[in-house]
Amino acid sequence: MTGSSPDQVRIARLESLGETSVTQRSDVLRSTNPIVGLTSSRLGRDVFVHRRLCQFLCRSLLDCRTADASVAVAKGSAIEPWAVRAAKLFNVPLLLISVDENDGDISDVVIRGMKVSRDAAVITLSDRVDAIHVRKGGNVERHLRDRILRFRDASTRVAVSVDSGDASQGLIKDGAIGWYLGGRDEDPAPDLPLDATQLPRGPTQWMHTDGQWLVHCTRARQGPWPGETVDQYRDAVLTDHPRATRRGPIDALQRIVQSRSLIASAVTTAKNAPVVCFSSLPMAQILQRRCFRPHLGRWDYEPFGIAIRTSALIKMGVKPVIYGQPGDRSAMHPEDRYRFQAVGKTYDWRSEREWRSKTGIDLGSLSPDDVRVFAKTSTQARDSLHGCPWPVTWIE
Template sequence: MERLCRVHPLFKKRLSRLKVCTGIELDPKAFSSQALFSQPDCFVAITSSRLGHDAQLHRQVCRFLSHRMMDLRHRSAHLLVAANSAIEPLAMRAAELFRIPITRLFVDEKCPSLADYDCSIYTNKRLSRDQLLLGIADRVDAVYVRPKGKIAAALEQRIKTERSASTRVAVINQPKNAAAELIDSGAIGWFLTGSRNDFDDMVARRAELDSIDYSSPSWIHDANRWLIHCTRGCTGAWPGQTVKQYQDEMLLGDAGVTQRTAFDVLVRIVQKRRLIANAVTSAKAYPVVCFSQRSLAECLRKRIYRSHVGRWDGEPYGIAIDLEAARRIGIRPVLYGDHATRPTIDRADQYRFQARGKTFDWTAEREWRADRSVDLMQFSADQVRVFVATESEAARLRSISKWEVGSVESC
């Protein structure tokens, strides 16, 4: 190890930076692998707060990651990431796609099968993996930072002690984002030229949808003929899409491909001509497709924002199926009851059970369910209607739909 110190001055420099940033000096013997400090290249750390399941946030983060990978490849730099951190899976896949060498830091973990570049750090000091990562790295890129979190605190610590232009934070269009505060502290703002302001677009779109008048007389008021299935924006991977396929789409796809709004979900349904069953029943054990026997106008007029799931319970996008045709293929009304009711229901009908609810009366939904995916090709052209919010969206869908497409704004 002493020989490496003489050959590579960066060895001492990185340990010195770690001491300055954290106030703690580590013995070189704490590092199980010499790979981290035997490389003379620049080490760039990638860090992020938890990303959750928001596909819009994933797309923005991946755009920054992809641009950074291209830059690292041009500079022949080396990527550094904390093992088991929020960004590790995406960073690993991005490094693989763009052929960037990457080192994972394992802090106080037994890792019998480390890769060539990986490094384990064993220390009884009170250092988090974020502090170690940001202290050791030559440069730091934070692709998303939540306010008042551990990542934000570790970045503040580095910015105040390092006092250089080596820490960047991505400016992402998310309401909960600490980028502005970190830039005020001394971080460099990281922008992508030509990027769309997705958050402002979302707010404008919400106002546009809220201005639609659902009072015009039309089929949307008929509660006796149609079952309504409203689509919602997709969080995470599409049904049936693997994690790696999702990561590749986010890292390599353009904005038009990677969007997952309620309209995008409907386009996918029309293209595949299939409603995919998901396990979203009250017991979360039965894959179902849900419908409402309420009129479309009522579904939209009485929709409520469900804060516990972060979405509206109805959107002006979806599929309407003729009620009698739906009944013939096995779609059945929900059986409402309480916890004492459920054990009395036949096993084959358990997917139909729904608790009446205490804070909200779920019987008002007049819900029906299919216990499997619904193949829309088994319906005739007049037994299915596709609905969207605006006439411009309807025009886009008509070129790929075998069924009538209408907009609620023109009803």
């Protein structure tokens, strides 16, 4: 299209997909500077996937800043919240694209009148595409292949991953540019066993008492910590903060010890009812009966956590769960609904003997004699709990 303006060329690409109208709300589409489209398949909640994503994303934004380019991203796409945050951090112009959406003045470009996905619009319109994460068999893979075969140039870059579900190798065979980063992701270093004679030991009798202690086990965290905003989490991963990917059960316990508090969250209850959960089972029994639950993708209990004397928590308003059938919750007094737990069908949740607090627990307000910390023996655990103000029971 000799003599055509940049936006005419870009819109012509879209029109090749079908009848369309384009509303521009910024000058980015008209700019002679390159536009780099960012796209990705669904990302899930795995922090290590997020970290790898951000390594490629940051590299792309740095390249854009060097080339004085803008980035384009589809509103509502998997990559949008990460790209928006990264563009702000790296001070790169952002072009937000909507397809057949009446979104007021939010998007820079609104495309109407054609039956095409938002991912296809960004992939087709952009001068270059950086595909951050592409899974096999998805729409993003299909749209990228269409672009590669149509344009027959070196304008499509695909991040390469060792994941078995990664589609990069097939796209590279079709003509995409393989995008590699130096180094490789390492699995978290395994915990090394310590000589038990060198470890401090807390009292262990409490672990076998029934009803005297309420136990809160920590677990690995996917996504933001309780009390951490989504933006704070994304910033930590984007900037590759050393602690961004340390979100295992020992890390959760370390946060509790350092903050002297248990923060209520809404993981197991209705979103409007954040709670702190405990079990009144003896600690030793919890460890003996722990099992992996495939439908949740995790262990029901981890050998890390904190125990608090039952009498102390009762004074703080902590109460036992009320078990029943799903329809029973609506009949309860609104102030007690945070305590409701369905009995369950495939598993009887009454065996958990759960208690809940509808507020966070200020551990600093408790007597030191009313708190116990427990952790599986490891080098990391010993380092993480160094200086713990409460007795630590080490689990071999």
